[in-house]
Amino acid sequence: MADGGQQRALTAAFPPPPPFWKHFTPENIQKLEEIKQEAAKKEDAKPKRKWSPAELRALDVPPELRFLVPPEIPNSGYYSVFGELQSLSTALPSLKDQGIEQLYPSPPATEAGDTSPSRPARPLNHAYYLLKISKSLLLNFLEFVGVLSIAPEQFESKLEDLRNLFINAHHLLNLYRPHQARESLIMMMEEQLDRTREEIRQMDQVKEKVESILERLRLEGLEADAATDSVKKETEKGTGPDEKTVEEARQIWNLLSADDD
Template structure:
């Protein structure tokens, strides 16, 4: 599965920082500030206060090599380096063949041509992931046997294990668009459920407020009726007392005349 004659360099698990960190000294920072102050002077020779320098403006200055390390680099547009390995900015997943790696599963089916007599079967990712997992177990057992019998022949089996892991990882990466789509659907469903719950709570609060207002209205009507009845009763009592007083006055007048 792998060529034993090929030597492959394995990067360090914990790569050292880039050597440019040695240029971030206090002297270099002060030199850069002096150059920025000189470059920001106007026609009258006075520096412009609070000049904000962009990375592109700093890269345009005539700086020594040790000071150029202090300027942020341009934003990558095609590829960038991470621990010595180039990474592409493209969102398209490159195939294993383009990367020079043996592909252990068939190519995913192309788009449907519209011919019903020739249906296109999709790639069964789970089936090939299961096969690769079983191959990993078998190759690991073979690797242990090689280490116990002929340790000097380990490199070929390590390359086989590496190829199996890369194929499994690539198959899982093919699920990334599906994962992103399902995650977006889940987020939208959660947002919809949260909005519906808020609407139900608002409807419940509205019903409680309307019930409280109706109760207050009923109590207000009852209080008004009782007050009106009391006022009417008070008017009748006043009229009766006035009639009694008038009768007494008339009888008193009659008694005086007799």
């Protein structure tokens, strides 16, 4: 009885959290970190190094901390999510494998050993068949409403038709997932490339600005050196600009003083 209740809880639309969530407390997390640090000291390793699940399970961990150790990542088979088995394979299973009637043709496969480029496989026109399924959904929904108004007890067959149409449309859309993933990756890489180009452009602008400042400082330094050399040469000759100015000022002062007398 308990197993049945647990199974219903796992498959509910909004299942409760698993019972071991109570073990994820700050105290238990701190205890696990202390165990990791002690083990790292014994191994002369970094205290903050990353531990794999296998290494954590090999440690002497108390029972109340076992739930804090993550399990190994599965690499094949199936895994359970809320009571439902999910396949690790990324290949999309066909509707035939799931026991569902397929309402659109499968893309033609090339014959074994036929690698001639002159006979490529014709791609499936997804948009055309999605449009047909959408129109069939509208028509079958109108028929479903009519059945409910006339003979409600005969709704099951029409409801099954609607369900089959929705599954086919969903499966047809899922065939686009690899293409969508490639296009999303291309878009992300293009955005990253644009950001990198913009950063390089800004760096080039800063580089040009710094080079112009350095060139201006260099020219100012050359002008200052030239002026200093000129002053030194004139001073050595005894006709520096300072002495000449002083002499002219002295003569003007003498003239003014003579007029006062």
